[in-house]
Amino acid sequence: AQSVTQxxxxxxxxxxxPVLLRCxxxxxYSPSLFWYVQHPNxxxxxxxxxxxxxxxxxxxxxxxxxxxxxxxxxxxxxxSAHMSDAAEYFCVVSDFGRSxxxxxxxxxxxxxxxxxx
Amino acid sequence: xxxxTQTPSHQVTQMGQEVILHCVxxxxxxxxxxxxxxxxxxxxxxxxxxNNEISEKSEIFDDQFSVERPDGSNFTLKIRSTKLEDxxxxxxxxxxxxxxxxxxxxxxxxxxxxxx
Numbered sequence: 001a002q003s004v005t006q007x008x009x010x011x012x013x014x015x016x017x018p019v020l021l022r023c024x025x026x027x028x029y030s031p032s033l034f035w036y037v038q039h040p041n042x043x044x045x046x047x048x049x050x051x052x053x054x055x056x057x058x059x060x061x062x063x064x065x066x067x068x069x070x071x072x073x074x075x076x077x078x079x080s081a082h083m084s085d086a087a088e089y090f091c092v093v094s095d096f097g098r099s100x101x102x103x104x105x106x107x108x109x110x111x112x113x114x115x116x117x
Numbered sequence: 118x119x120x121x122t123q124t125p126s127h128q129v130t131q132m133g134q135e136v137i138l139h140c141v142x143x144x145x146x147x148x149x150x151x152x153x154x155x156x157x158x159x160x161x162x163x164x165x166x167x168n169n170e171i172s173e174k175s176e177i178f179d180d181q182f183s184v185e186r187p188d189g190s191n192f193t194l195k196i197r198s199t200k201l202e203d204x205x206x207x208x209x210x211x212x213x214x215x216x217x218x219x220x221x222x223x224x225x226x227x228x229x230x231x232x233x
Contacts, residue, residue, distance in 0.1 A: 032221075034221065036224075042226065043208065043224050043225060043226035043227050044160070044208060044224040044227075045224075046221060046223075049221055090159070090160060094221075094222075103148050103150070103165060103212055103222065104150075104162050104165055104173060105150075105152075105160075105162065105210075105222055106162070107159045107160040107161070108159065109159045110159055
């Protein structure tokens with residue numbers, strides 16, 4: 001069975017400092033992995049995705065994530081946080097790739113990113 | 118840019134009432150989904166729908182829930198008799214041709230359901 005664990009429920013950084021949001025996954029086949037962001041009272045926006053191409057994935061708004069198979073990790077980073085980055089971030093794995101897949105996404109518990117001035 | 122649209126954005130209902138949430142997926146998509154997010158909790162899969170039938174559903178999706186694609190463009194979620202614990206944000210999602218797809222889903226902005 002697939003699962004996703006986000007290691008921090010809440011991360012607080014100062015504006016201009018790096019961001020690291022940690023995610024570990026479990027999958028019995030080659031996964032597709034995503035990071036989605038949810039701003040307050042808004043829908044889910046795709047930040048970036050890994051689909052078995054390059055292991056370092058670049059997304060919108062300066063975010064990146066690196067797929068590390070040996071560590072089963074897909075951590076999200078950004079060199080310099082901006083106030084507008086304050087939001088809820090979800091690490092997500094897709095069942096795309098299993099023989100009976102239906103495109104279901106499995107969400108992590110979410111990490112709240114707080115950015116202090 | 119094509120997008121998934123959901124209505125209503127917020128609905129308040131009394132316990133025991135029927136609710137229908139509406140979604141218009143992206144026009145050339147073939148796979149449709151409903152997810153829900155109870156306040157403060159993670160997003161949970163409810164149901165996937167393809168070729169006019171349910172392809173997978175979660176334990177949450179019991180007999181009180183149903184989905185329908187009545188006219189080739191809309192995709193609805195019906196809750197027959199709402200309970201307090203159905204209060205949540207409901208997200209509709211869609212995706213395109215499977216073998217060309219990377220697994221990415223396109224989400225609507227959500228419908229917030231409040232059951233009193």
